[in-house]
Amino acid sequence: VEGSDVRDFLTVESVPKLDGQLERFNAGKDLGRALELNHSDNAQLEFPVRYSLHRIGPEGAILMLGRDLRPIAEMQQQLVNAQMALERDYEVHRENHTRFRVLMNATRDAVVFVSATTGQVIEANAAASNLLGAGEDDLANTSFAAAFEGRKSSGLVDMLLTAAAEENPEPVKATAKGSMRAVNLLPKVFRAAGERTLLCRIEAT
Secondary structure (H helix, E strand, C coil), X not given: CCCCXXXXXXXXXXXXXXXXXXXXXXXXXXXXXCEEEEEECCCCCEEEEEEEEEEECCCCEEEEEEEECHHHHHHHHHHHHHHXXXXXXXXXXXXXXXXXXXXXXXXXXXXXXXXXXXXXXXXXXXXXXXXXXXXXXXCCCCEHHHHECCCCHHHHHHHHHHHHHCCCCCCEEEEECCCCCEEEEEEEEEEECCEEEEEEEEXXX
16 A cells, blocks of 8 residues: 555564564675565465566655566465375375285295286295295295296296186196295286286195
8 A cells, every 4th residue: 555664464483584684785795685574464365576676766766676476486385285285195005015925925925926027026924935935035036837847837827818818717827936836826916006917826735
């Protein structure tokens, strides 16, 4: 409003910032320095504006050219919110994965998750590793077929998928390469994150 003191439209912490900048400006210091001030209106809303100061006229009048920073502030807040949401999702994922690992290693059943696309082991519990004669971390990210005598990856995956599709499936018989034990593979197929995955329960015969 014309004739009003600009300080009346600033937040409390912005008033000394303006006074300090005006003092330095009048002393010929920080002439090109930008000044960010928070304004408040009658609705108690606050919004930031970045000003540059320019001397005009012979009587020492100062022109304050301002840029509304609300779009930038809103974008920054959206980024902060997105980061916080990602961190919350990561914590939930980590907790779920921890529960999954505890459950996998607590069960006495030998269980292996296999990618139906690549034939690689996604996850195997300790019981499966022991039954197959492999180290606890040796199966992950390896070909599931490589754990058995005379098996090729594509052939074994096809057999498991066929068995999983049957109403009363027969187990797929195999011999573990590491332990030389005869085993039955009992597969079930499910879809997760758009990918087909085989859940194979392994039983010694």
